[in-house]
Amino acid sequence: MNIIGPDLLVFGVDDVAACTQYVTDYGLIAKGGGRFEALDGTGLQILSKDDPSLPTELETSASLRKTVYGVADQKTLDAIDVELCKDRTVKHLDDGSLEAVDDLGFTLGFQVSVRTLLSLPSEVINAPGSPAQRGINNVGVQKEASPMPRSLSHVVYFVPDFAKAEAFYRDRLGFVTTDRFIGVGPFMRPAGTDDHHTLFFIQTPPHMQGLEHFTFHMGGPTEVMQAGTNMVNKGYQSFWGPGRHLFGSNWFWYFKSPFGCNMEYDADMDLHDANWVARDAPPGADNSQAFLLEHREKWAPMGPPPGKGPPAGKGPPAGKGPPAGKGPPADKEPPADKEPPAGKPKS
């Protein structure tokens, strides 16, 4: 079944104003009616949790109310209709999309995908031994940048039964498992994309069912770093990252959000086809990331400016010996939004 990936996440939230500000700062483009889009037209819809147009919430009152998948064409939509009609109600909505509930209770939508094909360069690098990617006189980075999310990448659900979830998405919707955390859940991609995953499940007790995080693809690792730095500078609090995952190889940076779930920026995910053999690994910090960095307020290893050094005879002259002030100045403590989230049991 030619499902491409998530087109739209529909949320019913406690604080619409806070969520609206948050996704605007995150870099999505406001489209009216609570819609916010990435560059390719995929995105989020933010409604108040009491909005009557929302599908019923899960018993856990998670803020994610619907995941709308984009499919290649009407033929695929018809095939999904026929398949899901076998054992559940499939609603035909006025906009031509389908709505049904999966085996776990998540409301799904299906529509001919709204995403546009982007034509944008990815981040390019130069390295000895390889032909230059960026070329002569092209500067790699700007001091200030506001990178924009390109495309809705993936969602991660907390589920009470990952085997049941995996079976539904595999057997009924044609998703493929690309890798697996043993006892936790599979990473899955639908047939219409090469991305390592658009979906990952984390096994939890039933009262936790909901959305662990959602993620948009950025243009490269530098964009993840700069977009995340912009979030930190606006006062948002990091949850995990920046770092680089092992399964999927994507760079990541997670932030807490007023949606009551985490939000991630990612970049440079692995691509796979039918020849790929899924790997298994035990969950945990060691297998979740190749490395984990942590944000720190800007700082440079340099001593005081010339003429402002310690009085003669009380320290090495400027420019000699180890730089004075190897830490941030006392009035430049790192911001209060830092945290050391080591060893999250997640992707």
Add this chain to the structure above:
Amino acid sequence: MTNTVSLCNLSELPRNGALGFDPFNEGRDTVFVVDTIHGPVAYRDLCPHYGSTSLPWRKNAYLNSAADKIICAAHGAEFQINTGVCVSGPCVGQSLTPVPIKIAEDGFILASIHQ
């Protein structure tokens, strides 16, 4: 060892709001105080779900929009303000760690924090 630290004056605490504090200069807030009609209550800024993450998505964003629950922004846990007990979300039944406080005569909130 238990330290007694002065967090702020009662008058600085927003009515029905919350404030986070970094009493030991660790570079992040580790304690927060919520104003209630029965007086202020204080907890460690650590969510019992993962045990190692702080609660808010933005500095001082400890409460829901109705200001009647403490929330963890990571996965939406909701806690009773007066008891710190999680009533909804991943860590239902578990509790925030209370921080004993008393109010000095000059109105300053003094917290006894175990380090």
